[in-house]
Amino acid sequence: MKMDRNKIAIIGGSGVKDAPTFKNNEWKLVDTFYSNGFGDGKVEYQERDDVIFIPRHGHTKNFGPSRTQYGANLIAAKALGAKVVIATSAVGSLGKNIGVESLVVPDDYIDESGRDDNLFGQGLVVHANPIPPFNTLLRLILVSAADLTYGCFKEIHNKGTYITIPGDRFGTAAEGKRRAKYADIIGMTLSPEASMAMQLDLPYAVAAFPVDVNLAAYHEG
Numbered sequence: 001m002k003m004d005r006n007k008i009a010i011i012g013g014s015g016v017k018d019a020p021t022f023k024n025n026e027w028k029l030v031d032t033f034y035s036n037g038f039g040d041g042k043v044e045y046q047e048r049d050d051v052i053f054i055p056r057h058g059h060t061k062n063f064g065p066s067r068t069q070y071g072a073n074l075i076a077a078k079a080l081g082a083k084v085v086i087a088t089s090a091v092g093s094l095g096k097n098i099g100v101e102s103l104v105v106p107d108d109y110i111d112e113s114g115r116d117d118n119l120f121g122q123g124l125v126v127h128a129n130p131i132p133p134f135n136t137l138l139r140l141i142l143v144s145a146a147d148l149t150y151g152c153f154k155e156i157h158n159k160g161t162y163i164t165i166p167g168d169r170f171g172t173a174a175e176g177k178r179r180a181k182y183a184d185i186i187g188m189t190l191s192p193e194a195s196m197a198m199q200l201d202l203p204y205a206v207a208a209f210p211v212d213v214n215l216a217a218y219h220e221g
Helices: 070-079 136-147 173-179 190-199
Strands: 007-012 028-031 042-048 051-055 082-093 108-111 161-164 185-187 204-213
Touching: 007 070, 042 070, 051 070, 070 082, 070 190, 082 136, 082 190, 108 190, 136 204, 161 190, 185 204, 190 204
Parallel strands: 007 051, 007 082, 082 204, 108 161, 161 185
Antiparallel strands: 028 042, 042 051, 082 185
């Protein structure tokens, strides 16, 4: 897919609530009039040059992973002119080969969140085809950009399977062992965000930052 130079939306997770690049930029508000039953559809954002920054869990408000305005955030990004979405996500590692202070750009995901990913609600169903689940070109751009950070990350992983758990609690040891059999990293926010971005025809990719390693996944008993 060819991407013309245009606005980029960054959806920052809990670890990127405030972006240093936007430190002196004012916070603005856009009303999407879209509510998932938890928020009111109003999304706070910052903008600089061709980049829009939206904190996933809100700025003055704080929505947990199970209550976040996933749809409103993406609708706001598109309404503000974004042509692509880059999401950040703090995750746990389920594999010994992925350590903290590394970067993972996942190429697939498993949704165990149980959340409704139909952006349009009752009366309209969009059968999004998540193969591939992320925009290939955008993923390559993220990996190439990471290569230019010269040691910012201990490791760069250009693929991996991300599993979304329900939240807002962490997994048990038994759940970690089971999930380690079919996933590499674990987080709470990729679903339904990825599916909704696809429904809005927004190219989407994730920069995942492992903040811990689930050691329980490697021990029996």
